[in-house]
Amino acid sequence: MNTCLLILLVLALLLIFCLIYKLKHINEQISFIKDVLADMKAGNLNRRILVQENDRTKQICYDINQIAINSQSQLIHQKQSEQAYKRLMTSLSHDVKTPLASLVGYLEAVESQLVTGKEKDEYIHVAHEKAQYLKHFVEHLFEWVKLDSGEQVFHFEVSDLNEITRNIMADWILVLENSHFEYEIDIPEEEYPVRMDSNAYTRVINNLLQNVMVHSGGSKIILRIAKEQQRVKVIIADNGKGIASDKLPHIFERLYQCDHSRSAKGNGLGLAITRELVNAHKGTITVNSALDRGTEFVISFPKAL
Amino acid sequence: MNDTVIKTKRLTKKYGTQTVVNKVGLHVQKGRIYGLLGRNGAGKTTIMKMILGLTPITSGSAEVFGREIGGNAKRIYSRIGAIIETPGFYPNLTGTENLEIFARLRGTAFPNAVKNALEVVGLPYKDKKTFAHYSLGMKQRLGIANAILHDPELLILDEPTNGLDPIGIAEVREFIKALSVEHGKTILISSHILSEISVLADDIGIIDQGVLLEESSMRELEKRNGKYILLQVSDIPKTILILERSFHVKDYSVQDEQTVRIYDTTLNMGEVNKALVMEEITVIRSGICNDTLEDYFKKITGGEGIA
Numbered sequence: 001m002n003t004c005l006l007i008l009l010v011l012a013l014l015l016i017f018c019l020i021y022k023l024k025h026i027n028e029q030i031s032f033i034k035d036v037l038a039d040m041k042a043g044n045l046n047r048r049i050l051v052q053e054n055d056r057t058k059q060i061c062y063d064i065n066q067i068a069i070n071s072q073s074q075l076i077h078q079k080q081s082e083q084a085y086k087r088l089m090t091s092l093s094h095d096v097k098t099p100l101a102s103l104v105g106y107l108e109a110v111e112s113q114l115v116t117g118k119e120k121d122e123y124i125h126v127a128h129e130k131a132q133y134l135k136h137f138v139e140h141l142f143e144w145v146k147l148d149s150g151e152q153v154f155h156f157e158v159s160d161l162n163e164i165t166r167n168i169m170a171d172w173i174l175v176l177e178n179s180h181f182e183y184e185i186d187i188p189e190e191e192y193p194v195r196m197d198s199n200a201y202t203r204v205i206n207n208l209l210q211n212v213m214v215h216s217g218g219s220k221i222i223l224r225i226a227k228e229q230q231r232v233k234v235i236i237a238d239n240g241k242g243i244a245s246d247k248l249p250h251i252f253e254r255l256y257q258c259d260h261s262r263s264a265k266g267n268g269l270g271l272a273i274t275r276e277l278v279n280a281h282k283g284t285i286t287v288n289s290a291l292d293r294g295t296e297f298v299i300s301f302p303k304a305l
Numbered sequence: 306m307n308d309t310v311i312k313t314k315r316l317t318k319k320y321g322t323q324t325v326v327n328k329v330g331l332h333v334q335k336g337r338i339y340g341l342l343g344r345n346g347a348g349k350t351t352i353m354k355m356i357l358g359l360t361p362i363t364s365g366s367a368e369v370f371g372r373e374i375g376g377n378a379k380r381i382y383s384r385i386g387a388i389i390e391t392p393g394f395y396p397n398l399t400g401t402e403n404l405e406i407f408a409r410l411r412g413t414a415f416p417n418a419v420k421n422a423l424e425v426v427g428l429p430y431k432d433k434k435t436f437a438h439y440s441l442g443m444k445q446r447l448g449i450a451n452a453i454l455h456d457p458e459l460l461i462l463d464e465p466t467n468g469l470d471p472i473g474i475a476e477v478r479e480f481i482k483a484l485s486v487e488h489g490k491t492i493l494i495s496s497h498i499l500s501e502i503s504v505l506a507d508d509i510g511i512i513d514q515g516v517l518l519e520e521s522s523m524r525e526l527e528k529r530n531g532k533y534i535l536l537q538v539s540d541i542p543k544t545i546l547i548l549e550r551s552f553h554v555k556d557y558s559v560q561d562e563q564t565v566r567i568y569d570t571t572l573n574m575g576e577v578n579k580a581l582v583m584e585e586i587t588v589i590r591s592g593i594c595n596d597t598l599e600d601y602f603k604k605i606t607g608g609e610g611i612a
Contacts, residue, residue: 046458046489050383050412065414065456076489097559102549105542 029057037064045072095137095268103130140269147276154197154280158304161194161201161232162187162225168205169223179213182220192225192232193304200277207274208236208297216240216295230303237296243289251287308335310459310491311356315365318351318515326351327515328365333493333508338485340506341495342602348515349495350463353389356493357461369459383411386452387461388445396437400428400447403436407451414456422450425480441468449477453484460484462494466501478505503598513606532595534567534574539587541565547580563589570595 218240
């Protein structure tokens with residue numbers, strides 16, 4: 001009888017110690033969670049609660065972490081677009097100021113009759129070109145802002161990519177021949193159905209071809225369409241001067257231009273717009289290039305079922 | 306909240322009579338990438354080890370999250386991920402098994418932490434290859450996976466691209482950048498390659514023979530970097546007309562109402578100034594900026610350069 005009681009007593013004591021130990025562990029954990037939460041509340045959304053595999057608070061802690069991760073990424077996203085906007089504004093002011101200042105210079109010279117006759121005509125011609133550049137720049141800019149803010153409305157429908165591309169290229173052939181560009185076009189006969197906005201797609205192809213003509217310095221354009229499992233690829237390649245590897249990762253950034261020249265030709269928005277348009281189609285655009293080896297743009301769209 | 310994550314004050318390390326780190330005062334700001342640049346043996350690794358409490362500090366102090374690491378090690382370590390030299394992994398276990406051990410020891414911040422970390426660095430999950438059979442590049446990647454396993458706030462990476470091939474270097478750079486830009490992590494990274502630091506870092510500390518020669522933001526340094534002529538004049542449109550017509554300058558940009566940058570540095574500025582003055586344009590300032598970052602580092606390290 002006595003031994004029985006004793007055993008019971010020992011067992012009860014053991015149980016109590018065990019519980020006290022457990023309680024202490026849980027208390028420690030709760031105080032740790034409290035610390036981390038205080039830190040998160042103060043704005044440190046990178047803080048995480050680390051838990052062991054068999055902690056009872058595991059799910060709660062994972063959920064708290066997830067909330068912190070989500071708010072953090074939202075916050076960062078916001079900050080990024082704010083910064084991008086600021087950058088855009090500063091570069092913009094330069095991009096408008098430079099051609100505008102030059103335009104004013106030419107017109108002032110004409111206005112104050114510094115130049116006459118043939119020279120005057122030439123000045124007016126240059127001024128007109130600069131005004132055109134500015135007009136295009138502002139148009140592009142509006143297009144970009146519309147895309148970036150998600151205000152652009154697309155009309156997607158399943159169409160035959162090959163047919164649409166053929167139509168686009170029909171318009172280009174004359175242009176290419178007039179500027180003495182060789183071309184090689186390889187569009188398959190069968191239908192490749194893709195869900196697309198044909199206007200936006202036309203913009204994409206036009207932008208890329210324009211890009212080759214203005215910037216590549218090459219003499220040949222290749223356009224090829226190929227099927228690849230669930231995707232359709234449009235490849236536009238040239239035999240021009242290529243793009244240096246350190247510049248390659250940046251070419252789709254808005255207002256990025258390989259040369260510093262802000263007064264010449266392009267405006268650094270074309271490829272940024274192109275990428276946004278391709279993204280809207282759930283497609284991807286990549287570029288392969290090396291100096292003096294030409295450039296190859298590959299657009300890939302998911303095939304419509 | 307304090308925005309300085311790592312702060313060292315007159316941090317010094319001596320081995321006998323030799324001083325390897327000399328009164329270094331580093332300031333790593335929250336959410337930024339701090340690049341510690343210096344040649345091999347400049348003292349970069351020793352500084353990182355002292356910050357982490359892996360080697361005793363001779364004099365001075367190092368604070369992480371506003372506290373010294375001694376005594377607070379357990380709580381602070383859970384907030385840091387680090388790779389210093391080659392990390393210790395079990396050679397006869399696979400990468401996944403190795404990380405699972407660390408995950409158990411340290412605890413995790415979300416489910417599937419191991420899988421996630423391996424994905425980030427581009428290693429396969431549940432691969433059968435043991436660590437002993439890993440290439441140098443894979444070992445390095447596993448080291449980085451281990452450092453980000455518990456989703457820490459601060460990463461201390463000592464030459465993380467060592468032993469990687471060029472494509473690997475580009476990939477690692479990309480995700481280090483992403484950790485900072487997309488996830489807001491604070492990162493202290495060391496390298497002896499100027500180009501690596503200059504593409505990655507927001508702030509930069511240049512260390513030579515144990516002495517921190519300069520600590521500055523990349524943006525500040527970039528202002529001194531570049532080849533262009535700066536021209537400050539009273540009338541921008543007239544100036545541009547002269548530049549375009551008489552000097553055939555095409556590559557320029559207008560900075561503000563009085564300043565224009567010309568990117569062709571071979572331009573004869575004497576002639577330009579003369580032409581401008583003849584047209585009654587006041588030239589307030591004209592100067593050439595002809596420094597690259599490389600030149601600048603040579604200057605401050607006393608002509609020897611960094612890489």
